[in-house]
Amino acid sequence: MYSSKFPKPRIDQSDLKCKSGCGFFGNPEWAGYCSKCYREKQQRERSGKVGHKVRRPQGIEKKQVQAISGFTRFEEKKRSQSEKTTKIFKTLSFMKSPSSKDSSHSRSRVEELIRGVRPELERLRDESSKLLVSVGPNVEHELQRHAARFVAKAAQLADTEGRPIEEVAEEAQNYYINEMKRMDALSVYSEVSPEEKEALLDYAEKYVMTCLYQILFCPPSTTDEEKDLGLQNRIRSLNWVTTKHLDCRINETQSEICDLYTAITDILGMDSAKAPQDKLACVVGCCRTILELLARSQGGPASADDFLPALIFVVLKANPPRLKSNIHYVTRFCNSARLLSGEGGYYFTNLCCAVSFIENLTAESLSMSQDEFDQYTLGEVVPPSTWESTLMMCEAVHLLNEHLAALEDLSTRREKLDKTTEQLKDEMLRFGEEIAEEVTSIIEKTPLIIKPSRAPTQLDSEDPSTDQLPSPIVPQVIAPPVALDDVMQTMAESSNPAPWNPVSCFDFADQEDSLKLVNYDIELPGDNSPLSQCEDPSQLNIAEEDNPLLLGDMTGSILDESESPTTGDLLPSPLKPTAPTSLPSTGGITPLGWNIPSIPCETGEVGTCMSYSQSSSSPIKGPVASAWSANSGTVTQMPLLHTSINIGMSSGSAYMTSMIHPQVGLQSGPSSSWSRPPDLPLVETHRPDIDLDYGRRTKKENEEGVNKEPPDLLSDTPPPSLPPPATSSRSQVEETLVRALGGVLTTFDSLI
Amino acid sequence: MDTRFHRMANRPGVQRPNGAAQGKICQFKLVLLGESAVGKSSLVLRFVKGQFHEYQESTIGAAFLTQTVCLDDTTVKFEIWDTAGQERYHSLAPMYYRGAQAAIVVYDITNQDTFGRAKTWVKELQRQASPSIVIALAGNKADLANKRVVEKEEAQTYAEDNGLLFMETSAKTAVNVNDIFLAIAKKLPKSEQATGGAGTSGQGRRLVESEGSAQKGPGSSCCK
Numbered sequence: 001m002y003s004s005k006f007p008k009p010r011i012d013q014s015d016l017k018c019k020s021g022c023g024f025f026g027n028p029e030w031a032g033y034c035s036k037c038y039r040e041k042q043q044r045e046r047s048g049k050v051g052h053k054v055r056r057p058q059g060i061e062k063k064q065v066q067a068i069s070g071f072t073r074f075e076e077k078k079r080s081q082s083e084k085t086t087k088i089f090k091t092l093s094f095m096k097s098p099s100s101k102d103s104s105h106s107r108s109r110v111e112e113l114i115r116g117v118r119p120e121l122e123r124l125r126d127e128s129s130k131l132l133v134s135v136g137p138n139v140e141h142e143l144q145r146h147a148a149r150f151v152a153k154a155a156q157l158a159d160t161e162g163r164p165i166e167e168v169a170e171e172a173q174n175y176y177i178n179e180m181k182r183m184d185a186l187s188v189y190s191e192v193s194p195e196e197k198e199a200l201l202d203y204a205e206k207y208v209m210t211c212l213y214q215i216l217f218c219p220p221s222t223t224d225e226e227k228d229l230g231l232q233n234r235i236r237s238l239n240w241v242t243t244k245h246l247d248c249r250i251n252e253t254q255s256e257i258c259d260l261y262t263a264i265t266d267i268l269g270m271d272s273a274k275a276p277q278d279k280l281a282c283v284v285g286c287c288r289t290i291l292e293l294l295a296r297s298q299g300g301p302a303s304a305d306d307f308l309p310a311l312i313f314v315v316l317k318a319n320p321p322r323l324k325s326n327i328h329y330v331t332r333f334c335n336s337a338r339l340l341s342g343e344g345g346y347y348f349t350n351l352c353c354a355v356s357f358i359e360n361l362t363a364e365s366l367s368m369s370q371d372e373f374d375q376y377t378l379g380e381v382v383p384p385s386t387w388e389s390t391l392m393m394c395e396a397v398h399l400l401n402e403h404l405a406a407l408e409d410l411s412t413r414r415e416k417l418d419k420t421t422e423q424l425k426d427e428m429l430r431f432g433e434e435i436a437e438e439v440t441s442i443i444e445k446t447p448l449i450i451k452p453s454r455a456p457t458q459l460d461s462e463d464p465s466t467d468q469l470p471s472p473i474v475p476q477v478i479a480p481p482v483a484l485d486d487v488m489q490t491m492a493e494s495s496n497p498a499p500w501n502p503v504s505c506f507d508f509a510d511q512e513d514s515l516k517l518v519n520y521d522i523e524l525p526g527d528n529s530p531l532s533q534c535e536d537p538s539q540l541n542i543a544e545e546d547n548p549l550l551l552g553d554m555t556g557s558i559l560d561e562s563e564s565p566t567t568g569d570l571l572p573s574p575l576k577p578t579a580p581t582s583l584p585s586t587g588g589i590t591p592l593g594w595n596i597p598s599i600p601c602e603t604g605e606v607g608t609c610m611s612y613s614q615s616s617s618s619p620i621k622g623p624v625a626s627a628w629s630a631n632s633g634t635v636t637q638m639p640l641l642h643t644s645i646n647i648g649m650s651s652g653s654a655y656m657t658s659m660i661h662p663q664v665g666l667q668s669g670p671s672s673s674w675s676r677p678p679d680l681p682l683v684e685t686h687r688p689d690i691d692l693d694y695g696r697r698t699k700k701e702n703e704e705g706v707n708k709e710p711p712d713l714l715s716d717t718p719p720p721s722l723p724p725p726a727t728s729s730r731s732q733v734e735e736t737l738v739r740a741l742g743g744v745l746t747t748f749d750s751l752i
Numbered sequence: 753m754d755t756r757f758h759r760m761a762n763r764p765g766v767q768r769p770n771g772a773a774q775g776k777i778c779q780f781k782l783v784l785l786g787e788s789a790v791g792k793s794s795l796v797l798r799f800v801k802g803q804f805h806e807y808q809e810s811t812i813g814a815a816f817l818t819q820t821v822c823l824d825d826t827t828v829k830f831e832i833w834d835t836a837g838q839e840r841y842h843s844l845a846p847m848y849y850r851g852a853q854a855a856i857v858v859y860d861i862t863n864q865d866t867f868g869r870a871k872t873w874v875k876e877l878q879r880q881a882s883p884s885i886v887i888a889l890a891g892n893k894a895d896l897a898n899k900r901v902v903e904k905e906e907a908q909t910y911a912e913d914n915g916l917l918f919m920e921t922s923a924k925t926a927v928n929v930n931d932i933f934l935a936i937a938k939k940l941p942k943s944e945q946a947t948g949g950a951g952t953s954g955q956g957r958r959l960v961e962s963e964g965s966a967q968k969g970p971g972s973s974c975c976k
Binding site: 016247291294295301302303304305307308309340341342343346347349350352353356357360364365366367 | 815833847848
């Protein structure tokens with residue numbers, strides 16, 4: 001009936017006016033009256049027929065009911081039953097609780113309502129807990145109190161028979177506005193920011209509407225349910241409508257159409273939401289999905305020209321349950337500000353348009369002939385539609401996509417696994433290398449050296465490098481005591497050109513004659529002095545033989561190489577200087593020399609010992625060296641003024657020790673070795689030219705002597721003359737030496 | 753016109769002092785009308801994406817967009833509602849322009865039919881929309897002047913006769929696009945700007961009521 005008229009937008013002004021002729025616009029929903037006249041009429045009717053079944057407005061609504069047919073009778077019956085139930089319930093409750101207990105009744109009603117939606121309210125509270133905490137308990141309490149009051153009022157209003165739902169809607173809108181005014185006015189809200197006020201309003205709206213949803217959604221006093229069924233049937237009868245009919249640019253065969261399912265799901269979710277905002281959010285979500293789909297398939301933002309047909313198509317395919325009820329509920333109870341403007345308002349308007357279009361759909365609006373339309377609607381002819389196949393295709397595509405996603409996931413995981421494996425491999429390799437490196441470094445730091453058995457250093461082996469060696473450290477305390485000077489003087493006075501020349505003094509070679517020349521020898525063979533006893537060659541020999549190592553070394557290193565013919569008989573005795581009993585009295589000998597510890601040859605380690613055998617062919621030149629290492633005797637000069645002079649005497653018959661440098665520890669023995677600390681640089685010890693200061697001086701003197709008598713040194717010939725031990729100083733020295741030697745021998749004895 | 757005041761008087765508490773703290777920020781609902789393919793969405797996209805401010809919303813569609821324009825001392829926020837231009841959806845238009853403070857009726861200067869449709873829209877708006885609605889007529893595709901069918905003078909005369917703002921625009925070259933929106937912003941009622949959102953809200957409240965009634969009899973409110 002409207003459908004034929006509907007496409008014609010131009011209608012007379014009079015058609016729109018209120019029936020009562022008040023000059024304002026009328027509305028078919030209000031029986032053609034304007035809202036004011038309609039309410040007045042309602043009130044008149046109510047006051048006229050109290051207690052009667054609510055009178056539905058005549059006219060347009062009745063017509064609609066007729067139009068729906070089929071279900072109408074059943075619906076009518078159902079509604080009257082529900083109304084009856086309500087009436088009975090109310091009557092009962094009124095009987096139970098007289099009007100004086102109205103408040104208690106409403107309170108219990110509110111409690112009942114709240115109990116019904118407790119889970120939702122709790123969820124809502126959880127969602128807004130942050131906001132509620134930030135505004136404080138006072139604000140929340142105030143809000144809650146007012147909301148509860150409104151819920152009671154609205155519930156009472158809705159329960160009251162004959163009151164149109166619009167009154168409750170009006171009440172709700174007033175509540176929203178009042179709440180906002182209260183927020184601006186009350187001091188409780190003074191510290192709440194505008195944004196929080198908005199959020200609080202939202203919260204209040206959700207709260208009261210969740211409470212009242214049960215009685216305000218699709219109330220029995222309205223025809224919402226009938227309309228729902230009518231629309232549902234209408235959509236069902238239009239299930240053949242395709243996108244082409246709607247001038248919609250969605251291609252049903254495109255894979256993007258799968259997104260329509262998302263949109264359909266969104267719009268279907270509208271029915272399950274309780275608060276108007278939530279329902280609105282579902283609509284917005286649905287519309288956004290559609291717009292995204294359109295934007296993707298068209299490559300640009302979609303305009304309303306494309307959007308509205310797509311939305312209509314979605315609604316047709318979704319056929320959402322109780323769509324009209326939902327739309328009415330949102331329209332009545334959603335904060336009007338939200339519906340007026342903003343995205344939500346726009347999309348909701350579009351949804352209303354879509355529903356309106358579907359309800360008033362005609363052959364003309366689908367650009368087809370009436371016959372064709374009727375045939376399709378009645379199901380006599382099925383138009384070519386790809387929707388069914390699209391559905392199946394979508395299902396397939398959906399599955400395909402799922403499988404693809406699964407495959408992708410698997411491949412990603414495999415890649416990850418591969419990568420991890422590689423990493424692990426690398427790590428293992430690196431670990432191995434690190435360990436190897438560490439082991440190497442540790443081995444380097446602490447090398448395992450199997451040292452070869454120590455062989456005695458051969459002092460008499462030739463070492464040309466010794467020539468280039470730096471001079472040994474010059475001793476500091478050198479200045480010879482005055483006594484020495486005296487000695488020297490005395491010696492200088494003597495006829496001997498080099499009385500202190502060790503060559504002349506010690507170079508006795510192996511000639512027995514030379515022994516005789518020594519006029520200041522300490523011990524003589526056959527002498528009965530203890531010294532000579534100690535120095536008994538046989539004794540010493542035995543001692544040496546007891547020490548095979550030493551003996552062997554000696555024989556191997558020194559004795560064999562020694563060119564001296566007397567080496568075999570050489571029986572040196574290690575003479576150790578003993579600490580003088582009367583140091584100060586020992587004229588020219590400084591205490592330092594005595595203090596230097598001397599190590600007996602027996603204790604000396606072979607490996608570290610420096611055996612030094614001076615042969616005639618020794619590269620060490622210089623009178624001092626040759627002189628001091630007379631014969632096969634070995635001179636080992638220690639840098640710490642520690643010098644021992646071992647003098648091997650020829651034929652083992654006599655030992656001659658004399659005129660030793662006062663600062664030199666005297667030691668004589670066949671070992672010709674001097675045990676020394678291993679860390680002392682051996683090389684330095686062999687530099688005779690930088691010997692003790694005193695030595696140097698003597699060297700100078702010797703040089704003169706050498707120059708005079710070079711053959712002396714080289715031919716081992718005894719000095720032509722020996723200085724006579726005439727001077728008192730000399731005798732003193734001799735005395736000291738004897739004493740020292742005695743000490744040494746004593747020690748030696750004890751050692752043996 | 754009377755309707756509005758009558759209804760507002762009926763509901764003294766409906767005025768919502770919306771955004772009172774923010775001073776002079778006026779929000780206006782602007783509806784785009786016109787045959788499909790005259791470039792409604794192009795026009796609004798040009799306006800919203802153009803030289804004014806940055807995007808207010810993510811542009812997934814040109815159906816609903818917002819743009820803020822700064823006048824001398826007032827910030828005017830346009831909320832632009834696009835409508836489906838196809839003839840078959842014509843009857844739904846009242847649901848869109850209900851409550852709109854401004855409307856732009858767009859036609860294509862290279863298509864005489866669209867101009868004819870535009871005249872229909874204007875008539876309908878003048879009769880059914882809010883009496884204070886500011887209507888602008890936009891002859892789009894001005895860049896295609898060589899294919900011009902609708903003479904500028906003809907449209908100009910029509911606009912003057914009906915008290916409309918008129919401009920020939922080009923969404924492609926952005927000619928007059930911002931100008932027409934600015935002109936609308938200037939022509940919008942001073943009182944509403946002065947009272948901030950209150951006046952708008954008052955109107956809005958009224959609109960909810962009529963919208964609610966529209967839901968109960970969808971499509972019939974304007975066709976009965």
